[in-house]
Amino acid sequence: MIAGEASGDILGSGLIKELRETYPDAIIEGIGGPLMIEQGFNTHFPMERLSVMGLVEVLGRLRELIGIHRKMYRHFKKNPPDVFIGIDAPDFTLRMERKLKKLGVPTVHYVSPSVWAWRKKRIFKIKESTDLMLTLLPFESKFYQAHNMKECFVGHPLADDIPMEPSRTEACCALGLDSQRPVVAILPGSRGGEIKYIGETMLRAADLIHQKLPDAQLVLPAANEIRRTQLEALQQMVGVGQQIKMVDGQSRTVMAAANVIALASGTATLEAALHKRPMVVVYKMAPLTYAIGKRIVKVDYISLPNLLANKPLVPELIQDEATPEAISEEVIDRINHPEKYESVVQEFHQIHELLQQGGNTKAARAVLDLIGR
Structure with a gap:
């Protein structure tokens, strides 16, 4: 293998x-x-x-x-x-x-x-x-x-591993979070290249969320020790994100604890959907890579929830659209108005049943x- x-x-x-x-x-x-x-x-x-x-x-x-x-x-x-x-x-x-x-x-x-x-x-x-x-x-x-x-x-094996109704209370307890306060999960990717291009943007977005929703708990799971070192260095360099609780691994527990997830496009978007959590999908890449990809990729969506539903269930902020302001606005709207996204959560249930x-x-x-x- x-x-x-x-x-x-x-x-x-x-x-x-x-x-x-x-x-x-x-x-x-x-x-x-x-x-x-x-x-x-x-x-x-x-x-x-x-x-x-x-x-x-x-x-x-x-x-x-x-x-x-x-x-x-x-x-x-x-x-x-x-x-x-x-x-x-x-x-x-x-x-x-x-x-x-x-x-x-x-x-x-x-x-x-x-x-x-x-x-x-x-x-x-x-x-x-x-x-x-x-x-x-x-x-x-x-x-x-x-x-x-x-x-x-x-x-998808993830659909077998993840419970149909993950317990937010249990996840918050496992992470030492207050389940009565909103939790925002920040997942900038598991690869070094992903964090290189969207890490700073995600940290600045987290900073804006903290400013506008000081009661929100921000949690970032580092995929491994190398990614944690990379993220900590990025935090120090840009001088933001110090209020984020960084944990080693435990990305599924973090997703289960979250009210809303901001994350890089990839398999993690499917995990977020299987956890039935509203999300904001973010992606950036090298300008030349993006210019080439935009010409040859012939799909309307990049995230798995949207591809599976064949409609825009979740927002996709790609390249120049992926700004700290745009990300924070989408996240805050989902924290403040969860009732607007109940139909999306129901769609996530259908996706789970399909892939199980x-x-x-x-x-x-x-x-x-x-x-x-």
Whole structure:
């Protein structure tokens, strides 16, 4: 297996746990994160080295990424696995799948690339590289069926892990927060590049929220020690955000405790929806990356709740629209007028029911069926 970021680590750990129900002594190795390692996974490189966002940013790390890819390919070529599973990170993992499939190794890709949104001709490369596509979202499954590619809609494991009605009171107690006061969760992303581009904006937005709603409790979960160090340095540099309570990990507990969540676009937006919490989605990237992406991406929305509902359930503040003032205004409106967003919360319930498919178990069965064939 190779996973490239925190969301892939979550999927990988759940899949490993299920696979070990059938093969408890299996050797499962490649590149993964702390959750996968907890399940007995052997990682050859820190997963953090693959967590790169944006076209421009990849160029600066290209030599290192190519080196890691070559070393992993040589290892797998020398020690052919019974199956290779690429978890998201398509630019890295699909290339590995293509090379290993030529050696006769069965290949699985877990989490569809956004092929339905841009560069649709990639479907031919995907079919050339991958024996089985595990899809998380129903509209992805239909896309692959239309192109006669073997796929399995497994739903999203997060929908199985997160309770249908998370307890805000319990979460506040676990974090030492007052459940009678509003809680605003600030999640600027789990990758260094995300925090580089939106970290300052999010901290300044938090400062404005504190000024206008001094009773609000601001909580920021740092994905890991590296991100915490990065965020603390950013706080000192910009001189704001000192009133934020920073915690290590515990992003789901923070979401459960929140009345409103301000967060970076990504899997976290789905987690927020599954927690049934109103949210404000924020995203920025390098200007050149954004200019290129704007020309080639052909979707109306970037956040998973909006994509799943096919309508603007949650606000998306992207690039120049992502200002501290705009973010704080959207958050404060949701704190002051929760009744306006009750219908959105009901939509989140429907999304949860749709994605609750026993994802880890379905994914493991599909992988074992492939090996069996």
